[in-house]
Amino acid sequence: xxxxxxxxxxxxxxxxxxxxxxxxxxxxxxxxxxxxxxxxxxxxxxxxxxxxxxxxxxxxxxxxxxxxxxxxxxxxxxxxxxxxxxxxx
Amino acid sequence: xxxxxxxxxxxxxxxxxxxxxxxxxxxxxxxxxxxxxxxxxxxxxxxxxxxxxxxxxxxxxxxxxxxxxxxxxxxxxxxxxxxxxxxxxxxxxxxxxxxxxxxxxxxxxxxxxxxxxxxxxxxxxxxxxxxxxxxxxxxxxxxxxxxxxxxxxxxxxxxxxxxxxxxxxxxxxxxxxxxxxxxxxxxxxxxxxxxxxxxxxxxxxxxxxxxxxxxxxxxxxxxxxxxxxxxxxxxxxxxxxxxxxxxxxxxxxxxxxxxxxxxxxxxxxxxxxxxxxxxxxxxxxxxxxxxxxxxxxxxxxxxxxxxxxxxxxxxxxxxxxxxxxxxxxxxxxxxxxxxxxxxxxxxxxxxxxxxxxxxxxxxxxxxxxxxxxxxxxxx
Numbered sequence: 001x002x003x004x005x006x007x008x009x010x011x012x013x014x015x016x017x018x019x020x021x022x023x024x025x026x027x028x029x030x031x032x033x034x035x036x037x038x039x040x041x042x043x044x045x046x047x048x049x050x051x052x053x054x055x056x057x058x059x060x061x062x063x064x065x066x067x068x069x070x071x072x073x074x075x076x077x078x079x080x081x082x083x084x085x086x087x088x089x
Numbered sequence: 090x091x092x093x094x095x096x097x098x099x100x101x102x103x104x105x106x107x108x109x110x111x112x113x114x115x116x117x118x119x120x121x122x123x124x125x126x127x128x129x130x131x132x133x134x135x136x137x138x139x140x141x142x143x144x145x146x147x148x149x150x151x152x153x154x155x156x157x158x159x160x161x162x163x164x165x166x167x168x169x170x171x172x173x174x175x176x177x178x179x180x181x182x183x184x185x186x187x188x189x190x191x192x193x194x195x196x197x198x199x200x201x202x203x204x205x206x207x208x209x210x211x212x213x214x215x216x217x218x219x220x221x222x223x224x225x226x227x228x229x230x231x232x233x234x235x236x237x238x239x240x241x242x243x244x245x246x247x248x249x250x251x252x253x254x255x256x257x258x259x260x261x262x263x264x265x266x267x268x269x270x271x272x273x274x275x276x277x278x279x280x281x282x283x284x285x286x287x288x289x290x291x292x293x294x295x296x297x298x299x300x301x302x303x304x305x306x307x308x309x310x311x312x313x314x315x316x317x318x319x320x321x322x323x324x325x326x327x328x329x330x331x332x333x334x335x336x337x338x339x340x341x342x343x344x345x346x347x348x349x350x351x352x353x354x355x356x357x358x359x360x361x362x363x364x365x366x367x368x369x370x371x372x373x374x375x376x377x378x379x380x381x382x383x384x385x386x387x388x389x390x391x392x393x394x395x396x397x398x399x400x401x402x403x404x405x406x407x408x409x410x411x412x413x414x415x416x417x418x419x420x421x422x423x424x425x426x427x428x429x430x431x432x433x434x435x436x437x438x439x440x441x442x443x444x445x446x447x448x449x450x451x452x453x454x455x456x457x458x459x460x461x462x463x464x465x466x467x468x
Contacts, residue, residue, distance in 0.1 A: 013145060014161070039161060043145040046190040047167040054144040084144040 002078035004029055009084050014039050021080075026059070027070035029080060044082065054085040091419040093460035094426055095136065096434060097124035100452035102138055104156060105434075112436055112447045118156050126414065127458045128197040130223075132205040134462055137162075137224065139194040147194055149224055155462075165191055165210050165218035165227040173214045173249060174240040184240055189214055192248070198255040201262025209265065211252025215242055215272060219281065233267075233275065233284045238305040242272035245308045245327065253413055254312035258319045266322065266337055268312030273304045274324070274337045290340035292328050295373075310353045311413040312337075313365070321362035325355040325413070330367060332392045347386035347397040348379035354416035356425065358440075363391040366418070366425060366441055368411040376410050383407045385427070385441050401444035402435060409433055414456040428454030 001020045010016050017036055023029035034041045046052050050068040057064040058081040059074065066072075074080070094112065096103040101120040105112045118124075119140060126139035133153065140148040150159040172186035192213040200207035200219070210218040210227065217230040233239070242250035247270070254268030263280040266287075274288040291307040293300070300306065308327035315321040324331040324340065329350035331340040343350065349369035358364035367386045370376050378384065383402040386395045409431035417426050425437045427444070432451035435444040 009144065013142070013148070042148075042164060042166070043142075046146070046188075047171070048169065048188040048190055050188075052144070052146060 001076065002029060002074045002080060004033065004080040004082070006082045007084050010040075010043060010082070013043065016040055024074055025070065026057070026064070026072045026074060026080070029074065030070060056083045056085050057081070058083065090421050090424045090438065091459040091461070092463055094436070095127050095129070095456075095458045095460060096426075096428055096451065096454055097127045097138065097414075097456040097458075098428075098432065098452040098454050099123050102127070102156075103451060105447065111445065114448075116156055118159065119150075123455070125455045126194050126197050127456050128199065128208075129458060129460055129462070130199045130208075131461045132199060132202060133223075135223070136460075137197055137208075139197060141193050147191055149194065151224060162224035163226055165194070165212055165216065165229070167191055167216055168229060171216070171229070171234070174242070176243065186240075189216065191216070193251065195251040195253045196255045198257055201257050201259075203262055209255045209257070211255050211267065211269075213244075213247055213251030214249035215239060215251060215269065217252055217255075217267065217281070230281050232277075232282055236284060236286075238286060239272070241303075241305045242269060243306070245271040254309065256312060256314035256319075256322070258314070259316050260319055264319075266312065266314065268309040268324065270310060271306050271308040271327075273307040274309060274312060276337060287337040288340060289338065290342065291324070291326060291331055292342060294328050311355050313355050313357045315357045315362035316359035318362040321357070323355050323357050323365045325352050325367060327351075327373065330355075330392070334391075341392070343388075343392040346388070346392075346395040348382075348384065351376075352411070353413040354411050354427075356416050356418040358422040359418065359420060360422050361389075364389045364422070364440075365392075366416065368416060368427065370410050377408045378410070381405055381407050383409075383429075383433075383435075385425075385444075387441050398441045398444075400442060401437075401446065403433075403446075412455065415454055417457045417459050419459040420461060424459065426457040426459060428457045430454070 005018045006016045092107045094105045102118040102124040104116045106115040123141045125141040128137045135153045138150045149162040167189040171189035175185045175187040196211035208220045218227040256266040258264035267275045309324045311325045320336045322333045330343040333340045351372045354368045356366045382404045385398045409429040415428045427435045434447040437444045
């Protein structure tokens with residue numbers, strides 16, 4: 001079963017549970033996360049449903065490049081890491 | 090006069106209180122996060138704080154107990170499929186578009202004393218939102234968003250256009266006037282059901298000559314309205330200072346105002362429409378104080394003449410500026426607060442005649458707001 005983890009920076013703002021997640025696509029995985037805590041949606045996705053510009057999603061160490069394509073298939077052993085891009089000052 | 094001042098900065102919300110030894114920092118909230126807009130709703134003494142998180146977007150929080158507890162609210166969201174004009178050299182008509190995503194809540198105001206649960210939020214990239222339930226949910230104002238002139242708006246400084254000023258007429262809450270950068274001055278007299286584009290006399294030198302006076306591309310940096318006489322409005326515009334006595338229908342340009350007419354911030358005295366304050370910088374291409382001196386300019390005769398106020402302000406090697414929400418005035422009209430791009434904070438208790446430097450160690454200041462609440466601990 002896929003496994004999802006979030007940057008600890010996110011827990012500074014709101015509760016975001018980690019662990020095993022029943023999903024076959026990234027969208028399904030996010031939907032489970034949003035069902036658990038609806039506020040997470042606006043932290044990860046923009047108004048039009050794409051991954052935020054400064055949020056980085058890795059699936060088995062591969063960076064998701066197409067921010068507006070959440071239909072990407074997840075292998076059963078997918079390790080999803082939702083990180084923040086390095087920026088700021 | 091006010092005894093509490095809220096200061097939104099790049100690294101948190103600082104609340105200052107005035108006591109016998111002057112203004113001191115009383116509490117810090119959201120430390121480390123950019124707090125870009127603040128609004129106190131005196132209908133219920135709640136304080137709203139807008140956060141613009143670099144990674145995770147815009148957030149909105151409310152406290153009703155002076156910051157002891159904060160409640161995260163819903164933020165305005167652009168509907169699926171919403172678009173704005175994309176900058177392009179493509180001459181095609183209609184212009185190319187890009188998806189509309191909320192980048193920032195740039196203005197937030199209570200919708201009037203007769204509408205105690207209602208709020209207006211102005212956003213980048215140009216959408217006006219309304220909440221009927223104190224920020225628990227929001228709806229995009231369609232009549233403004235659907236105006237065809239919106240596709241002519243563009244960003245000035247920010248990447249995309251934004252609504253930075255929302256003036257709710259204190260005598261008629263159905264009458265609201267907006268300042269948009271760069272999208273001109275817009276007015277509704279029916280609570281947002283329809284909008285008119287105003288601002289005859291505004292001038293935009295940054296456009297080709299034939300478009301200088303086009304209303305829909307004017308870059309009002311800040312729009313203010315006099316509380317006691319709402320027909321009087323002041324604009325600090327990209328091209329200078331403008332004054333209206335007919336509710337923004339027409340403007341008169343003021344060409345002389347101390348060291349410069351360029352700037353971002355403006356405040357008008359709540360009880361005297363002829364008195365207003367500005368914080369000048371050199372010009373568009375050189376956004377620093379003139380001669381390295383921080384000054385405030387004040388008119389008390391409706392713009393006929395200006396005084397240059399400098400007592401208590403740095404008069405050498407000063408290179409920070411005061412952005413559009415970095416100047417505020419209290420209900421009495423005597424107290425002013427000014428926060429700068431490098432964290433300088435000055436407060437005046439006498440209409441700007443003298444300023445006390447409160448801190449030069451704060452982070453970059455986006456917004457200063459006096460509270461109407463009185464400090465319960467003030468002895």
